[in-house]
Amino acid sequence: MLDVFVGAFVGLLVGLAAASLFARSSLAAYRHRLEESSRFRDSLTTDLDALRREAAELKELRVRLEGQLESLRAAHARELDHVRDLADAINAQDGDIQASIINDGTKANAQRLVLSSAKTGRDFDVEIVANDTALQFDTKAIEAAFADPKNSSAYTGTATSSGTYTGTGSKTFIVEVLSAGAAGAATYRVSKDGGISWDDNGGAGYATSTTAAALGAAGEGVQLAFSDSGTLSSGDRFHVDVTSPELRAAQDAVFTLNGIKQTRSSNSISDGIEGVTFDLLKADPAKTLRFSVERDDKLIVDAVKEMVDAYNALVKDIRDKQTFDPETNTGGPFLGDRTANSVISTLRRRSGAPPLASRARFAASRTWAYEPPKAGASRSIPPSSKISSGTIERPSLMF
Structure with missing residues (x-):
């Protein structure tokens, strides 16, 4: 009987200990969750406060900027009124000067006061009597060939450029010796883009010459001759600059958009219609282009x-x-x-x-x-x- 009582008592103690352990474990887990929740709540509160402050600052900045913009618009309107008054006063005078206001399309100070005279000046001629020099704006030129400063000292001769340049644009031909030897025996490759790509005749190279010879298969009219003095070393380079001036009178793009004539310094128009950019590719005053803008x-x-x-x-x-x-x-x-x-x-x-x-x-x-x-x-x-x-x-x- 005593054994049964002792066993039951021990079982009760074990059960109470297990229950106490479970309760402590649950309490610890609950405290942990409370701490995590508290930290998360504090973090959210801090973030929300920061967002509220930023929103308030942005609102204040917007109000301030809107006020400044309105002041600028009012000032611009007053200045434009003054310019109109000045133009009206000039035109009211019985004289040969006429005043008009034009919009040059610029973002700042677009309104311009233009004065014109009903009487033109006298014709005159300008004659150059001495030291006249042709500007050669339409003349292509092949400059003198020159050796690279890093070349070997084994070659003491010179390279002479000649010919008539038939290509387009200004560029530099680079001639690089592939196989060493005397002029006429050494071979070379040529580049027209600063050494990015090379023409080496399929790996065989082009033979150097003591007389004027075309630079490779596509020398564009440029010729080069090497004097027979010394030995050309592999890696030696020679440069030939060619120029082809391409001049065109500068002018603004002029177009009419929604009945308003406008000018821009670029053919890419991005401020004519909000959110739309269009490029002017060809001028045709007799043709009207119509297009519509739809929501995407x-x-x-x-x-x-x-x-x-x-x-x-x-x-x-x-x-x-x-x-x-x-x-x-x-x-x-x-x-x-x-x-x-x-x-x-x-x-x-x-x-x-x-x-x-x-x-x-x-x-x-x-x-x-x-x-x-x-x-x-x-x-x-x-x-x-x-x-x-x-x-x-x-x-x-x-x-």
């Missing part, structure tokens, strides 16, 4: 999809941290945290999410996938939503 719905859809994806990802992350695992008797850091629930409620309210199923998702086809409720669960669908072929035909956010 794809950009709007993509922006909404990106917002919804970010919203759903955040909500899922918070919900995952609010779960409880009965096997390990542990809960997520946001379990029972009112701040986390408040964040979701605030996001839902700000985004205008309707009360749809908690597993609504954004689909690429602009429909919303609907997952039926599990057995024993219920889920309400608003009458305004239409279920067809397993989709909810109304955009929604997860919550």
Whole structure:
């Protein structure tokens, strides 16, 4: 009888110890969750305070900038009125001077006061009587060839350039010796783009010559001759500069947009219509081009999809941290945290999410996938939503 009593008493003590241990473990886990929740709440509070301060500062800055902009507009209007008054006063005089105001298309001080005279000046001629020099704006030239300062001293001769340049644009021909030897025996390769690419005649190279010979297969009229003095070493380089001046009178682009004649210094117009850039490729005053501007719905859809994806990802992350695992008797850091629930409620309210199923998702086809409720669960669908072929035909956010 005593043994039975002792056994029962020992069992009771063991049970009490286990219960006490479980209680302490649960209490420690609960305290841990409280600490995690407190830290998360403090972090959110700090972030929200910072966002509020930034929003207030931005609002104040916007008000200040709008005030400055309005002041500038008023000042510009007053200045323009003064210019108009001046032009009217000049034109009111019985004289040969006429005043007009034009818009030159510039962003700053676009309105210009232009004075013109009804009487022109006298014709005159200018004659150069001495030291006249042709400017040679339309003349292509082949400059004298020169050796690279890093060349070997074994070659003491010179390279002489000649010919008539037939290419376009100014450039530099580079001649590099491939195989060493005397002039006439050594071979070379040639580059027309500063050494980026080379023409080496399929690896065989081109033979040097003591008489004027074309530079490779595509020398564009440039010829080169080497004097027979010394030995050309592999890697020696010689340079020939060619020039081809291409001059064109500078002028602004002139066009009429919506009946208003405008000028720009560039053929790319990006400030004529807000959000539209067009390039002027050819001038044809007799031709009128008509075009329409439409809203890009794809950009709007993509922006909404990106917002919804970010919203759903955040909500899922918070919900995952609010779960409880009965096997390990542990809960997520946001379990029972009112701040986390408040964040979701605030996001839902700000985004205008309707009360749809908690597993609504954004689909690429602009429909919303609907997952039926599990057995024993219920889920309400608003009458305004239409279920067809397993989709909810109304955009929604997860919550």
